Amino acid sequence: MIAILDYGAGNLTSVRLAFERIGANAIIVDNADDARAADRIVFPGVGSARSGVDGLAQRGFHTLLKDAAARRTPVLAICLGMQMLFASSEEDDGVQCLDIIPGSVKLFHFPASQRVKVPHMGWNTVALPQQHPLLAGIGQHEAFYFVHSYYAKPDSPEHTLGISDYADFSFCAITGRGSVFGTQFHPERSGDAGLRILQNFTTWDTTSCC
Amino acid sequence: MDYVSIIPCLDMKDGRVVKGVHFVELQDAADPVAAAKAYCASGADELAFLDITATVEKRRTMFDVLQKVSAVVTVPLTVGGGIRRLQDIDDALAAGASAVSISSAAYRDPQFVREAVKTFGAQRICIAIDVDRNDAMPSKREVYIDGGRTPTGKDAVAFAMEMKDTGAGRILPTSKACDGSCGGYDLAVTRAIAEKTGLPVIASGGAGTLEHFYAAATEGKAAALLAASVFHFGTFTVAQVKDYLRGRGVKVR
Numbered sequence: 001m002i003a004i005l006d007y008g009a010g011n012l013t014s015v016r017l018a019f020e021r022i023g024a025n026a027i028i029v030d031n032a033d034d035a036r037a038a039d040r041i042v043f044p045g046v047g048s049a050r051s052g053v054d055g056l057a058q059r060g061f062h063t064l065l066k067d068a069a070a071r072r073t074p075v076l077a078i079c080l081g082m083q084m085l086f087a088s089s090e091e092d093d094g095v096q097c098l099d100i101i102p103g104s105v106k107l108f109h110f111p112a113s114q115r116v117k118v119p120h121m122g123w124n125t126v127a128l129p130q131q132h133p134l135l136a137g138i139g140q141h142e143a144f145y146f147v148h149s150y151y152a153k154p155d156s157p158e159h160t161l162g163i164s165d166y167a168d169f170s171f172c173a174i175t176g177r178g179s180v181f182g183t184q185f186h187p188e189r190s191g192d193a194g195l196r197i198l199q200n201f202t203t204w205d206t207t208s209c210c
Numbered sequence: 211m212d213y214v215s216i217i218p219c220l221d222m223k224d225g226r227v228v229k230g231v232h233f234v235e236l237q238d239a240a241d242p243v244a245a246a247k248a249y250c251a252s253g254a255d256e257l258a259f260l261d262i263t264a265t266v267e268k269r270r271t272m273f274d275v276l277q278k279v280s281a282v283v284t285v286p287l288t289v290g291g292g293i294r295r296l297q298d299i300d301d302a303l304a305a306g307a308s309a310v311s312i313s314s315a316a317y318r319d320p321q322f323v324r325e326a327v328k329t330f331g332a333q334r335i336c337i338a339i340d341v342d343r344n345d346a347m348p349s350k351r352e353v354y355i356d357g358g359r360t361p362t363g364k365d366a367v368a369f370a371m372e373m374k375d376t377g378a379g380r381i382l383p384t385s386k387a388c389d390g391s392c393g394g395y396d397l398a399v400t401r402a403i404a405e406k407t408g409l410p411v412i413a414s415g416g417a418g419t420l421e422h423f424y425a426a427a428t429e430g431k432a433a434a435l436l437a438a439s440v441f442h443f444g445t446f447t448v449a450q451v452k453d454y455l456r457g458r459g460v461k462v463r
Contacts, residue, residue, distance in 0.1 A: 010330075122212060123213040123463045124212075194284065
């Protein structure tokens with residue numbers, strides 16, 4: 001069973017429906033006990049880092065996710081969920097996050113003269129510098145759907161599995177470490193390519209990874 | 211240039227697509243689920259779901275249909291029509307929408323938009339502005355509300371700027387004069403709002419030829435191009451529009 005973590009950070013219907021669409025048994029859970037019964041964890045998120053981290057702590061998901069990473073339970077983190085995998089975010093005057101992947105989260109910053117729109121919202125292509133089981137069947141430069149104002153900056157290039165450019169600025173679109181995988185984009189809203197990642201996740205064997 | 215999105219719009223009434231969709235493969239041309247599936251298969255980048263006769267009594271029906279449509283849609287889905295309370299937005303998201311568009315309620319109560327942005331995030335909130343020509347206005351376009359029935363005396367670009375200040379994430383101006391005419395988008399108001407606010411603007415109302423889509427993406431500075439009739443009536447498929455734009459150097463998925 002796949003548990004979709006509900007920690008008050010946005011509505012999860014679209015994520016649940018996407019798994020339903022590919023025939024996977026995914027349920028929304030709002031407490032750590034139910035989540036522990038799952039063999040795969042989806043960690044979505046829309047909203048701000050501060051409320052996200054607070055919501056995780058209140059429900060015991062903070063510990064659950066750290067344990068999942070240590071036990072090699074497959075974790076798919078999406079958007080804000082992906083950002084919270086890192087050590088800290090500069091959103092909301094600085095927030096300590098899960099520190100499952102070394103690195104930090106920063107606000108897009110462009111000179112006013114460039115007139116670049118933030119949030120970065122819409123379809124964008126992703127380059128794949130490394131192979132990964134969850135990216136099987138995904139070609140170079142396929143497009144995915146993004147909505148975000150902050151981006152993750154892993155300390156080590158080995159934790160960058162996908163790179164996108166926004167107004168000539170390159171940022172980490174996919175991260176991964178061990179059994180934890182995160183996308184800045186929304187696979188549940190990214191057409192067939194997004195569904196392929198979800199499908200790959202449902203069968204991902206993490207026993208031999210890391 | 212960023213990707214330009216193509217957004218087929220499902221105009222809904224009592225749970226059915228009003229204009230019908232003339233795709234040969236569809237069993238039931240007015241079934242929104244079949245239409246949504248066909249649009250996604252044809253490469254739609256987003257879908258809009260607009261309940262043109264939204265009333266409190268009918269909203270339940272709309273959310274039931276919306277949930278069925280959401281289940282087959284793999285791209286973002288914006289829902290509009292009668293959104294006037296935070297609870298309406300919550301209900302739409304719970305039914306699988308990724309964003310809502312707010313129209314009359316945004317004009318009557320800008321504070322509602324501020325609260326909506328604070329609660330759900332800017333990316334979930336699109337402001338739909340019905341406009342019509344009025345040469346007495348600085349931008350020569352006046353805001354209309356109540357489904358285009360009531361003139362407000364407010365300049366369209368000035369109102370768009372007020373909506374930017376509320377924190378809303380996108381603007382969807384629809385020209386009353388152009389809508390359904392297939393005579394082309396209102397490029398002037400689309401471009402003015404895009405340039406003045408700096409927000410992503412969805413061009414809406416009037417698409418009839420492939421050239422109209424191109425003009426809105428280039429001259430109109432639109433980030434997304436919404437159309438109903440040409441897709442409903444099968445004049446073009448989404449794929450044809452995207453092929454055409456790609457051929458003329460516009461970046462599409």
